[in-house]
Amino acid sequence: MSQSELDRQALLDIASAPGDNFWPSYWRHRDELDHGTLSIIEYWRRVAVDLGVEWSMAHIQLLWAADFRSWISVEPGTIDLLAELHDGGTRIAMLSNAGFDFGDPFRRAPFSVFFERVFVSAELGLLKPDPAVYFKVADELGITMEQMIFVDNKAVNVEAAVALGATGHHFIEVPPLRAFLTSLATPDR
Numbered sequence: 001m002s003q004s005e006l007d008r009q010a011l012l013d014i015a016s017a018p019g020d021n022f023w024p025s026y027w028r029h030r031d032e033l034d035h036g037t038l039s040i041i042e043y044w045r046r047v048a049v050d051l052g053v054e055w056s057m058a059h060i061q062l063l064w065a066a067d068f069r070s071w072i073s074v075e076p077g078t079i080d081l082l083a084e085l086h087d088g089g090t091r092i093a094m095l096s097n098a099g100f101d102f103g104d105p106f107r108r109a110p111f112s113v114f115f116e117r118v119f120v121s122a123e124l125g126l127l128k129p130d131p132a133v134y135f136k137v138a139d140e141l142g143i144t145m146e147q148m149i150f151v152d153n154k155a156v157n158v159e160a161a162v163a164l165g166a167t168g169h170h171f172i173e174v175p176p177l178r179a180f181l182t183s184l185a186t187p188d189r
Helices: 005-015 019-028 030-035 040-051 057-072 076-087 100-108 110-114 131-141 155-163 174-185
Strands: 093-096 117-120 149-152 167-170
Touching: 005 019, 005 057, 019 030, 019 040, 030 040, 040 057, 057 100, 076 110, 076 174, 093 100, 093 131, 100 110, 100 117, 117 131, 131 155, 149 155, 149 174, 155 167, 167 174
Parallel strands: 093 117, 149 167
Antiparallel strands: none
């Protein structure tokens, strides 16, 4: 999942900060949030400090809601592809670098019907691209790394999985992902 430009702009509007200032700070503290070692409130307070501002709890709530929406929103073509894979009998699991607040929503969202399992980094105490997280997921699914097809919107996460033996694809758009998955299904592979 990637944030849409509309969602990214909504965050900038609420933060009242230019992207050149906001995004480096947003990402600087994200791993701690997604690892589960930093609370949501503390995360947004650190972003505010980096930007030289102070946000009230009401403002933090607005930022959190916009941020949450940006990660729970999925491009419709991706949902259609997940449905096709699921209906065709493909086992699908989700592994997301995300905070504790995402576990239950990911498991209850309409798209969750396509996932055999949902793994959330904060709950695991492990973050992509740490090799341990890939091995943990493979073990939980009862597969080897060589059986794993790993798709992610961050190249570094894909590269880490591939280095461990998985087949990987860096997701940018649905058509190239569809072509990649089709190539895996061809008899000459």
